[in-house]
Amino acid sequence: MLSKLKTALVLLLIGAVSGGLIYIVNDITAPIIFENELQRKIGFYSEIFEIPEDQEIIYKDCTTDPNDLVPIDGQLEEDVTFEVRDSCPEGLTETFIYDKADNSLIGVVYFGNEKNSYGEVGVLVGINIDGTIANVVISSSTNTVNFVKKIEKEFLSPFMGQLADPQLIEFDSATGATYTYGSVTDIVNDAIAAYNEGSDE
Amino acid sequence: MSKKENFLKGFFKENPIFVFLLGMCPALAVTAVFETALGMGLLVIFVLTMSNIVVSMLRNVIPNDVRTPAYIVIIATFVTIVGMVSKAFTYDLYLALGVFIPLIVVNCLILGRAESFASKNKVLDSAIDGFGMGLGFTFALVVIGVFREFLSTGGIIWGEFLPFFVDQPVTLFSLDMIINLFNSDFVIADYALNMFSLAPGAFIALGIILALIQGKSARRIKKEIEIQKQRIVELKKVALAKKAAAAKLVKEAA
Amino acid sequence: MLTITLEALIVPLFVLGGMGLLLGLGLAYAADVLKVEIDARIEKVIELLPGFNCGACGYPGCAGFGEGIVEGEVEQLSLCKPGKDSDYNAIMEYLKSTPGPDGKIVEVKK
Amino acid sequence: MTWTVFAVAIFNAMLINNVILKQFLGICPFLGVSKKSSSAVGMGAAVTFVMVIASFVTYAIYSYVLVPYGIEYISTIAFILVIASLVQLVEMILKKFSKPLYKSLGIYLPLITTNCAILGVAEGNISNIYTNYGSSGMWLAVFTALGTALGFTLIIFAFSSVREKLESSNVPDAWKGVPISLVVAGIMSIAFLGLQGIL
Numbered sequence: 001m002l003s004k005l006k007t008a009l010v011l012l013l014i015g016a017v018s019g020g021l022i023y024i025v026n027d028i029t030a031p032i033i034f035e036n037e038l039q040r041k042i043g044f045y046s047e048i049f050e051i052p053e054d055q056e057i058i059y060k061d062c063t064t065d066p067n068d069l070v071p072i073d074g075q076l077e078e079d080v081t082f083e084v085r086d087s088c089p090e091g092l093t094e095t096f097i098y099d100k101a102d103n104s105l106i107g108v109v110y111f112g113n114e115k116n117s118y119g120e121v122g123v124l125v126g127i128n129i130d131g132t133i134a135n136v137v138i139s140s141s142t143n144t145v146n147f148v149k150k151i152e153k154e155f156l157s158p159f160m161g162q163l164a165d166p167q168l169i170e171f172d173s174a175t176g177a178t179y180t181y182g183s184v185t186d187i188v189n190d191a192i193a194a195y196n197e198g199s200d201e
Numbered sequence: 202m203s204k205k206e207n208f209l210k211g212f213f214k215e216n217p218i219f220v221f222l223l224g225m226c227p228a229l230a231v232t233a234v235f236e237t238a239l240g241m242g243l244l245v246i247f248v249l250t251m252s253n254i255v256v257s258m259l260r261n262v263i264p265n266d267v268r269t270p271a272y273i274v275i276i277a278t279f280v281t282i283v284g285m286v287s288k289a290f291t292y293d294l295y296l297a298l299g300v301f302i303p304l305i306v307v308n309c310l311i312l313g314r315a316e317s318f319a320s321k322n323k324v325l326d327s328a329i330d331g332f333g334m335g336l337g338f339t340f341a342l343v344v345i346g347v348f349r350e351f352l353s354t355g356g357i358i359w360g361e362f363l364p365f366f367v368d369q370p371v372t373l374f375s376l377d378m379i380i381n382l383f384n385s386d387f388v389i390a391d392y393a394l395n396m397f398s399l400a401p402g403a404f405i406a407l408g409i410i411l412a413l414i415q416g417k418s419a420r421r422i423k424k425e426i427e428i429q430k431q432r433i434v435e436l437k438k439v440a441l442a443k444k445a446a447a448a449k450l451v452k453e454a455a
Numbered sequence: 456m457l458t459i460t461l462e463a464l465i466v467p468l469f470v471l472g473g474m475g476l477l478l479g480l481g482l483a484y485a486a487d488v489l490k491v492e493i494d495a496r497i498e499k500v501i502e503l504l505p506g507f508n509c510g511a512c513g514y515p516g517c518a519g520f521g522e523g524i525v526e527g528e529v530e531q532l533s534l535c536k537p538g539k540d541s542d543y544n545a546i547m548e549y550l551k552s553t554p555g556p557d558g559k560i561v562e563v564k565k
Numbered sequence: 566m567t568w569t570v571f572a573v574a575i576f577n578a579m580l581i582n583n584v585i586l587k588q589f590l591g592i593c594p595f596l597g598v599s600k601k602s603s604s605a606v607g608m609g610a611a612v613t614f615v616m617v618i619a620s621f622v623t624y625a626i627y628s629y630v631l632v633p634y635g636i637e638y639i640s641t642i643a644f645i646l647v648i649a650s651l652v653q654l655v656e657m658i659l660k661k662f663s664k665p666l667y668k669s670l671g672i673y674l675p676l677i678t679t680n681c682a683i684l685g686v687a688e689g690n691i692s693n694i695y696t697n698y699g700s701s702g703m704w705l706a707v708f709t710a711l712g713t714a715l716g717f718t719l720i721i722f723a724f725s726s727v728r729e730k731l732e733s734s735n736v737p738d739a740w741k742g743v744p745i746s747l748v749v750a751g752i753m754s755i756a757f758l759g760l761q762g763i764l
Contacts, residue, residue: 003264003483004480004483004484004487005480006264007264007266007267007479007480007482007483008475008476008479008480008483009476009479010262010263010264010267010271010479011267011270011271011274011475011476011478011479012472012473012475012476012479013472013475014259014263014271014274014275014475015274015471015472015473015474015475015476015646016468016469016471016472016475018274018275018277018278018471018642019467019468019469019470019471019472019639020464020467020468021278021282022278022281022282022285022467022638022639022642023463023464023466023467023468024464025281025282025285025286026285026638029285029286029288029289030285032289032290033285033288033289033292036289036292037292040292140296142296142297142299147395179761220536221507221509221511221536221537222509222511222536222593222596222597222743223507223509223511223537223593224593225592225593225596226589226590226591226592226593226681228592229589229592230588230589264483266482266483266486267478267479267482267483269649269653269678270475270478270479270482270646270649270650270653273645273646273649273678274471274475274642274646277641277642277645277646278642280641281638281639281641281642284641285638300685300688300689303641303684303688304590304681304684304685304688306641306642306645306684307645307678307679307680307681307683307684308679308681309507309508309509309593309679310507312507312508312678312679313505313506313507313508313509313537313679316505316506316507317505317506317507317537399758400586400587400589400754400758401751401752401754401755401758402751403589403751404747404748404750404751404754405747405748405751407747408740408743408744408745408746408747408748408751409744411743411744411747412739412740412744412745413739415738415739415740415741415742415744416737416738416739416740419738419739423738466634466635466636467636467639470630470631470634470636470639470643471639471642471643474643474646474647475646478646478647478650481650481654482650482653482654485654485657485658486657489657489658489660489661490661491660491661507679508675508676508678508679509593509597509679510593510594510596510597510598510676511593511596511597512597513597513598513600513601513604514598514604515598515604515607515608515672515673515675515676516672516673516675516676517675518672518675519672519673522672
């Protein structure tokens with residue numbers, strides 16, 4: 001019995017030490033991970049709306065309490081055409097981007113994630129305040145690297161400047177990488193639908 | 202075995218992937234691009250060295266009954282730590298490797314080294330063994346990664362997943378550079394063999410590399426056998442000549 | 456930066472430690488209750504094998520390969536890819552010097 | 566959740582996202598234990614058995630221990646510890662009480678601890694199923710595990726049958742053994758690429 005107790009005690013000690021070690025490392029890295037994700041997000045938003053580096057932005061997300069991330073002080077402009085909804089549109093994350101200096105709305109970004117036969121694609125669709133598409137960016141992907149690169153280079157820029165209207169939007173019909181591009185167009189369609197639904201209210 | 206031999210054996214003589222066929226899952230899954238292969242290798246080097254050191258330190262404490270669970274806990278701790286660190290500092294690499302970071306735990310190379318080397322040897326030797334084996338593993342991954350990335354894109358790019366030393370991704374080498382000396386608007390990526398970045402290409406690329414290695418060793422063995430045969434033939438000749446001479450002597454004496 | 460609170464630290468410590476204690480006791484107890492007498496040579500041969508459990512020999516793990524060797528199914532020890540000459544020699548010598556319960560000696564090639 | 570959801574989960578995990586040919590999990594036993602089709606079937610059965618049991622257990626640990634205490638970050642270590650101990654226990658029980666069952670199934674069990682398919686499915690279930698479906702995710706996870714395991718068995722059996730034929734064919738020295746087998750696996754993978762886009 002004593003030897004069994006010793007066996008169990010050794011496992012207990014190893015388990016406890018590794019638990020403590022992992023806790024400490026997690027404690028050190030968690031804020032860095034959080035900060036990195038924040039920076040990444042802001043980087044993507046700046047890229048979509050071509051915001052210069054010295055201009056600071058704040059954003060309001062439909063999933064998280066915005067006060068946790070960046071405090072918004074002052075009043076929002078009254079004549080903004082959208083209402084910040086309580087819940088996200090189905091399958092998308094809706095984020096409102098504001099200029100920090102005067103709290104004016106810059107645009108809306110929709111983030112969608114779709115699974116296809118090659119893996120997953122995460123796409124950010126930015127829509128300007130005048131209703132045109134600002135940019136479409138692939139933020140994360142487990143799809144074939146070459147296809148994604150090709151799409152980023154050739155097939156995302158045609159979206160820029162198009163009016164965000166389900167009837168008018170044009171997609172490229174002939175691309176080599178059908179699955180990846182199909183996922184991108186699905187998310188763009190969803191985002192436009194969500195945008196029109198939101199702005200009608 | 203000297204310390205130097207112990208360190209170098211992982212590269213060629215006992216290369217985990219090319220010779221022992223251990224740790225094949227990452228060798229196929231994360232080698233579509235050279236950089237992810239290198240990143241995976243670096244993580245494995247750290248885990249293998251650290252777990253070898255700790256297992257070797259505790260080799261007299263851990264009871265035999267719970268050897269495997271104890272080793273697994275030690276390895277899993279370091280794997281969790283590298284997972285967190287890579288998420289914090291190389292987020293793109295973390296995303297690209299995905300589920301294969303936690304799966305380092307069940308890489309048979311690491312548990313195998315703990316069982317077969319670290320549990321029987323001193324701490325320093327185990328550390329050297331772990332580091333050398335990890336380097337050998339990384340070397341093999343990088344060879345496969347370079348092979349596949351070159352075939353599937355026609356070039357090698359640095360800086361997309363491991364953002365060290367450069368701000369923007371840099372093309373280290375590309376066939377474009379050579380072809381564009383003669384023909385100005387040529388893009389190799391349009392003619393590249395995309396299959397090698399997909400699942401079937403992984404199997405076939407590894408098959409080709411293993412066949413190259415096996416072919417070389419097969420030829421060497423064939424050569425050795427031939428040399429041995431020749432030596433036997435010569436020995437026979439000498440023996441025959443001796444016999445003939447002896448017979449002659451007998452004859453003359455008679 | 457480092458804000459380690461004792462309450463938060465205790466949770467992973469206890470969960471992993473508790474799991475270790477529970478599983479360790481359980482396994483040690485089960486090993487006692489569920490013990491099966493097998494040929495002592497099999498255990499020794501398994502110990503002499505590299506222990507990678509990679510399955511490259513075509514047998515189900517090192518245990519299967521060791522059993523195969525002692526039962527005379529295995530023709531060549533070099534099927535075990537991670538093994539080295541020193542491992543093979545050790546196994547061959549051990550099997551030569553130790554006859555089984557029925558007095559027979561197992562012979563295997565490298 | 567209806568039965569179609571489960572059927573789709575099985576079909577998807579078994580054929581479209583095949584664990585070996587698409588996700589590259591469990592390659593070690595795939596190359597090692599496929600020289601004879603009888604041992605391949607044994608390995609497949611052992612994997613199916615453990616994978617289904619493990620998906621129940623990991624679900625329980627994840628949602629009743631890790632999430633309530635907010636320590637999801639130790640999931641890898643907790644999962645592998647429990648799976649490894651469970652496998653060892655099942656092996657001991659089989660060895661004690663049923664010799665024929667041990668011969669056909671139990672001897673493959675130790676290999677499970679170094680088979681990344683088991684832990685890979687458990688880890689994948691966290692990100693794909695538990696976070697999206699919550700408490701109703703258990704059965705979906707179990708059926709995904711079942712489909713994955715069936716896909717593993719199917720492929721390893723088909724592959725071992727091809728390898729048995731390859732043994733007796735005249736292959737150049739350089740390609741003998743593993744290299745030609747890898748090319749065979751690559752061709753099988755091309756065939757399974759054709760199933761993509763069905764769902």
